[in-house]
Amino acid sequence: MNGMELPLxxxxxxxxxxxxxxxxxxxxxxxxxxxxxxxxxMHPPTxxxxxxxxxxxxxxMLVSSALEQHPVVxxxxxxxxxxxxxxxxxxxxxxxxxxxxxRKGDDAAPPTxxxxxxxxxxxEDPLVGRPAPPDEPS
Amino acid sequence: xxxxxxxxxxxxxxxxxxxMLLALLRMFLGPAAQDRVLALDAFYLNGMLTLLMLxxxxxxxxxxxxxxxxxxxxxxxxxAFAKFLLSGEVIEP
Numbered sequence: 001m002n003g004m005e006l007p008l009x010x011x012x013x014x015x016x017x018x019x020x021x022x023x024x025x026x027x028x029x030x031x032x033x034x035x036x037x038x039x040x041x042m043h044p045p046t047x048x049x050x051x052x053x054x055x056x057x058x059x060x061m062l063v064s065s066a067l068e069q070h071p072v073v074x075x076x077x078x079x080x081x082x083x084x085x086x087x088x089x090x091x092x093x094x095x096x097x098x099x100x101x102x103r104k105g106d107d108a109a110p111p112t113x114x115x116x117x118x119x120x121x122x123x124e125d126p127l128v129g130r131p132a133p134p135d136e137p138s
Numbered sequence: 139x140x141x142x143x144x145x146x147x148x149x150x151x152x153x154x155x156x157x158m159l160l161a162l163l164r165m166f167l168g169p170a171a172q173d174r175v176l177a178l179d180a181f182y183l184n185g186m187l188t189l190l191m192l193x194x195x196x197x198x199x200x201x202x203x204x205x206x207x208x209x210x211x212x213x214x215x216x217x218a219f220a221k222f223l224l225s226g227e228v229i230e231p
Contacts, residue, residue, distance in 0.1 A: 006140055015146040018194075022153030025184060029157035032180055033164050038173055041164075045180040048157065048187075056150065056187050060194050060202075067197050074199070078186075078206055085213040089179060092220035097172040099224055 010066040014059045021055030024048060038097055042090065049086045054079065144195075151191040158184040175219040182212035 006014075024047050031044025057075040064072040158181055165177035186208045193201030218228045 006143060011140065011143045015143050018143075018146040018150040018191075021187075022150035025157045025187065026153040029160040029180060029184070032177065033160045038170060038176075041173065041176060045161075045176065045183070048180065049183055053183065053187060056190050056194075060190055063194050063197065064199070074202055078190075078202075078209055081206070081209050081213075082183075085209075089213065089216045089220070092217060092224065093172060093175060093179070096175075096220045096223035097170075100170070100172065 006063070006066055010062045014062050017055040017059040017062075021052045021059070024055070025052035028052065038101075042094060042097075046086065046090065049082060053082055147191060147195045151188060151195070154184050154188045154191060158188065171223055175216060175223065178219070179212065179216045182208060182215075186212070 028044045028046070028048035031047075032041055035041045035044065057079050061072060061075045064074075161177045161181040161184060165174050165181065168174045168177055186205045189201045189205045189208065193199065193205070221228050
């Protein structure tokens with residue numbers, strides 16, 4: 001800080017938000033490294049994308065509002081942009097991964113579309129965990 | 139009280155840089171291409187957060203514009219990579 005004293009209503013929430021955001025992002029990155037499968041590794045970085053970025057952006061808003069003596073909401077732009085684009089990215093990447101795993105004939109790939117319907121009909125009821133009852137004529 | 143906030147800012151910056159390093163590790167040893175793309179996504183996001191932390195610590199607004207630009211270009215690059223992995227070309231004719 002450039003010698004400017006921050007008021008107390010900024011320092012306490014700002015400190016908590018920064019620590020929480022840093023820890024959440026670090027845990028997400030650890031999960032990205034340590035989980036064994038791509039379809040599992042898809043999940044942890046989203047923690048940093050949503051909660052970590054949200055915490056840091058709110059803290060940044062607080063600090064710049066306190067320094068400029070009026071509310072500053074520039075950071076909402078980044079928040080809006082991330083909230084809009086993160087699901088698009090995740091969905092496209094997931095579709096690419098499923099497509100590539102199926103082309104390779106990988107069994108770990110989740111089934112899609114008609115394949116999923118067929119497997120569910122012949123296999124078992126995934127909601128209950130035991131074979132689905134046969135269709136009764138009504 | 140400002141000292142505590144300074145320490146928290148340093149801690150958060152350190153966390154983001156460490157997360158960038160971990161994403162880099164996954165980018166280098168990721169077995170498939172989609173792992174590398176996912177790691178790149180996490181990498182640019184953590185870089186953006188590091189820039190925001192620089193902006194908070196130096197209390198200047200220049201870093202904010204850079205963070206917005208990084209978010210934009212990172213989104214475009216990830217979409218392009220995913221499209222390439224999906225169909226073999228980025229923009230379909």
